[in-house]
Amino acid sequence: MDGRDWSLFLQPYEQAVEEMKVKFKTLRTELKARESYAPIEFVTGRVKRISSILEKAKRLNVPMEQISSGIEDIAGIRIMCQFVDDIHQVASLIRARKDMKIVYEKDYITNYKDSGYRSYHMIVDYPVQTALGLNHVLAEVQVRTLAMNFWATIEHSLNYKYKESLPEDVRERLKKAAEAAALLDMEMSNIRQEILDAQIGFEKKSNIVSSVLSDIQELYFFHRIREAAQFQLRFNELWEHEDAYAIRQLAEEIGQALQRAKKQSSV
Template identity: 65%
Template structure:
């Protein structure tokens, strides 16, 4: 009977998951700033439940004293991408990192499972600094599209319900659904450039609106009350017509007012010295 302290045993895995989530989210933010597009859509992570660890150990014939080396996905990170092409790119970024070691990879996209499961797995070794020193932890990184993840989540739930003994009809329906998800991914890839262009336009427009409202708000700071009220009125009219060219002109005008106000404030400060 296993009498280990599971709370203590899982601590390094919990730390691994939290640190890797932060690092990959930071990678996403940096890529977005550098290239205006990040292949990472979002990142999640989890530590395997004790019951799942025990089930997997039994299934694989892993002894309790060998869990740290025998079960490679106690710590799990999932990276979601919009397009299949992004998966290879993210994997390449991970291979190039110096803060972890990729031990091996499992390509279930090219060589998808008989069930229809598709995903790209990387087994890594990650060094965590614990209170009692450094510990190298095995973790699994899964990289997949949103469509692949939707299918895998449903399949996992059904397998849990049926204790990995899915009825034949259910298996066939899941295979058909997996093919449909694959077709969806291919269709999205075929219009990838149009999708990215639309997303960039939407983001640029959103930023323009935010910048304009922020600039109008600053007018109140310089006591330009009538100017702020007038700018807000014009903003409302422009927003109704979705005239983004006029929005840019308004932003430039408000920035001009702010520059003049700031210049006047600096001159008053200089005169008072």
Template identity: 60%
Template sequence: MPKDWDLFLMPYRQAVDELKIKLRGMRKQFQQENAHTPIEFVTGRVKPVDSIIEKMQRRQVTDDLLEQDMQDIAGLRIMCQFVEDIYQVVDLIHQRADLEVVEERDYITNVKPSGYRSYHIVISYPVQMVHGEKHILAEIQIRTLSMNFWATIEHSLNYKYQGAFPEEINERLKRAAEAAFMLDQEMSAIREEIQEAQQLFSYGKGQQTSDDQVTGNQVTDNDHEDKRK
């Protein structure tokens, strides 16, 4: 087990920070081209030390294999509006020259028994350290907003029941997962109309911002938030 966890996790933190900037940059490029962006937003984290230790013990991961066997110490999550966007993001990641895809798991086509849906990609990412380059494994989870809502609730319940859900809750979670996916399918069915409406809305917001700047009116905090997204 690492003697100095801060030192051990340093390249993982750097990888998460860099990847968040790059993935958010992809979103910005679509916006600048006035095109639909498949990326709604991006989050990232480095797994807490206590979670790493617990997983090492549960999966019997030895110290010398920690960096190879634990693929999610660095974790990124990409949220999408539509299921179709997920596969577009997957293609975009494959096209990048600054990382290598080493493993993929499609839990959308191959739904987990619990009802869990998401697309997982494990990448090898080169981090430039003071003493040379270090390749870090990182996991990128790509899912819709409704998939993420379900997964967040299921994850919270997991802490309470330690994975041993009562049968009633287990069945309700499965039904909720199917309902969430039905929502995604309905949204995909009217995708063109939604995207057209969003384009009109964005154009209108842009016009309003320009008018505010010309007349000297203050721009609201919500407008600043829109610009950051």
């Protein structure tokens, strides 16, 4: 083992993970704002532990001086999706980016592993601006569904327990579980539109409620206390009866009242 300063060695990777997490989360927010649906459900990231780096270097016969190029997943990003089709859309979005360069891709969804592992991997060259200048690091971006991620997390834990030598009965059970997860993804894809309609409907209702309560609070700010209190009572009654249509009408009425209050305050 060489005498490198591992904290300094890993710093660009840590920076890359943090920057990429922010960028993909921002992408999700922008897509939701533009299209009301984003293929990205959530994003996580991690930097490999030193012990894991050393173990992988030993397993792959990577010399210590070649770790930066020989181990491609020191920096890792996971992007979770609701549906299998979303994975390919996310991969296309990543390919189109100018702030990272695709080195190569591995499609373990179409060509899943014998173990049952399914995921889409993209190795990217990511430029990190450090105190010493520009540093290009390799990072692995895994794009998968929630079901794929659940299975992969369990498999990883079992492989750690059994040190990559899973008992045959456990291996077979994992394969069956992988098939069940794949079937779940297929069923979810079959009712994709129904799921999306329900989610969009829920989000619209949530946004309307937030708007109503915010506007009522703003009426209090303009000292329209009696009017605000009456709107609050009406909202409480409609919410109790789950009358979504009437709540939308009330939202418009409160919005108009707020506009009048603003005009009068500016005179």
